[in-house]
Amino acid sequence: xxxxxxxxxxxxxGEVITHSHDGTDHCHGGHPHVHANTKAVLNRLSRxxxxxxxxxxxxxxxxxxxEVLIQLSAVKSAIxxxxxxxxxxxxxxxxxxxxxxxxxxxxxxxxxAIDRFVK
Numbered sequence: 001x002x003x004x005x006x007x008x009x010x011x012x013x014g015e016v017i018t019h020s021h022d023g024t025d026h027c028h029g030g031h032p033h034v035h036a037n038t039k040a041v042l043n044r045l046s047r048x049x050x051x052x053x054x055x056x057x058x059x060x061x062x063x064x065x066x067e068v069l070i071q072l073s074a075v076k077s078a079i080x081x082x083x084x085x086x087x088x089x090x091x092x093x094x095x096x097x098x099x100x101x102x103x104x105x106x107x108x109x110x111x112x113a114i115d116r117f118v119k
Contacts, residue, residue, distance in 0.1 A: 035089045045084040051075050083117055 036040075090110065098106035109112045 035086075035093060037085050037089045041082055041085055041089075044078065045087070048075055048078045048082065051078065087114070087117070 005076055045118065051071070052075050055068060058068050058071065095106065097103075
């Protein structure tokens with residue numbers, strides 16, 4: 001039987017979140033996990049998808065390339081900002097847990113993910 005870990009996180013907005021881990025609900029190893037910003041991330045992704053669909057229609061309609069490029073830049077920025085939200089959430093929750101439990105593999109995975117994200 002694995003030891004249960006309970007801890008508290010304080011979000012940017014001051015929200016206090018206390019939760020426990022029993023070894024079966026963690027951020028690494030393929031198990032599902034819940035983050036405080038999941039709904040916000042899903043909303044951001046839905047907006048970016050809708051925006052991208054409208055850009056596809058612009059291309060189909062033969063709109064000016066400069067207009068298309070400007071709109072693509074807006075979607076790219078929205079995706080990057082969504083990634084930043086996910087990264088911050090990951091650091092505040094999963095990486096804190098990994099450091100507390102001595103999980104060096106999680107830190108290596110984060111480093112690889114950041115390398116790919118910033119390319």
